[in-house]
Amino acid sequence: MRIVFFNHKGGVSKTTTTFHLGWKLSQRGHRVLLVDADPQCNLSGIIMQDNFEQYYTEENTRKKNLMDGVNSAFQGRPEPISAFDCYNVPNNENLFLLPGHPNLTELEPALSFAQTSNNAFATMQNLPGSFNALIDKCFDHHDIEYVLIDLNPGLSAINQNFFSISDIFIVPTNPDPFSLMAVRTLADVLPRWYSAAQQMRTTFVNSSYPFPNHNPKFAGVVIQRFNIRSGRPSTPYRNNMDEILASVTTDLVPKLGQHSMLFQADLYTHTGIPANYCLAEIPDFQSLLPQSHKFGVPVYALSDVQIERAGTVLEQMINKRDEFNQMFVEFALKIEEIKENAES
Numbered sequence: 078m079r080i081v082f083f084n085h086k087g088g089v090s091k092t093t094t095t096f097h098l099g100w101k102l103s104q105r106g107h108r109v110l111l112v113d114a115d116p117q118c119n120l121s122g123i124i125m126q127d128n129f130e131q132y133y134t135e136e137n138t139r140k141k142n143l144m145d146g147v148n149s150a151f152q153g154r155p156e157p158i159s160a161f162d163c164y165n166v167p168n169n170e171n172l173f174l175l176p177g178h179p180n181l182t183e184l185e186p187a188l189s190f191a192q193t194s195n196n197a198f199a200t201m202q203n204l205p206g207s208f209n210a211l212i213d214k215c216f217d218h219h220d221i222e223y224v225l226i227d228l229n230p231g232l233s234a235i236n237q238n239f240f241s242i243s244d245i246f247i248v249p250t251n252p253d254p255f256s257l258m259a260v261r262t263l264a265d266v267l268p269r270w271y272s273a274a275q276q277m278r279t280t281f282v283n284s285s286y287p288f289p290n291h292n293p294k295f296a297g298v299v300i301q302r303f304n305i306r307s308g309r310p311s312t313p314y315r316n317n318m319d320e321i322l323a324s325v326t327t328d329l330v331p332k333l334g335q336h337s338m339l340f341q342a343d344l345y346t347h348t349g350i351p352a353n354y355c356l357a358e359i360p361d362f363q364s365l366l367p368q369s370h371k372f373g374v375p376v377y378a379l380s381d382v383q384i385e386r387a388g389t390v391l392e393q394m395i396n397k398r399d400e401f402n403q404m405f406v407e408f409a410l411k412i413e414e415i416k417e418n419a420e421s
Contacts, residue, residue, distance in 0.1 A: 080224065082247050085259060099172060102171040103166075103171035112175045114181070126176050141176070143186065147211050163215055185234055185235055206285075241274035241288075246295060262335075267336075274291075292342050295354070302359075325353060340415070359401070
């Protein structure tokens, strides 16, 4: 199953959520591939840590990334797209990374032209299906169960492509007015992308890399980065959260339903997703987040030693760490239930 985290608004913790959910699914025994489709390569940097620069300069690894993986199609070379050994995340045998590339946006003009022209030149016929082909091959090569895709902010052709070749999509949000605006924009954009994908399947059916028959369906929203007071989100955040979830149910969901981008209602009920489609509410990680970045592990996977505090502060942070662990266990359970029910 391919899961894409998408919101064209920046700063909504797409990368953090991709990393944390992917790690939790791998902890639960699933083989997981993380795909860094953001030219900023933040996901790759968090995971690779001090090995980041070395990976892109050493001869045996520098071509093993998302951009170089599809370059043969974009440059019209005869060699086929093929699988390679993705980066195995340290201390996690079930978690793999398909690294990003800072020059990924160089592929944008050609891909955009190919996806918007119904009569693309023969040399461009293979472009829209190229990312799908690479993920498929790496999926099989590593015997993957879940692919989690991290996108950059924006409404680019690359984002459209990855969204359209996924099975489910999750919309990360922050409790602020800009996320509310973003949800309303997505209600218009995502159905257009759905219709464009339908057309591309027909246009590129005879290419070497046909555009796949995926129909991404809405799993829900995740609301993140808010403060807790008396066990609940503090008032300004709670008000914004309520507005966002109301917009999801009144603006976004009806439009998605018109384009077959929702699961059957009983699947949401069965998997414990509420009527407002909120998959998870995840408070701000606060002082645990720098430690997470420092050691390249999710906040809930930090050891007591890695927290690097003492006394009462350490005890408080351990409690917070364990609370976040339970949140992501529940999040992962919902994803597992979606996969099981969707495939049954």
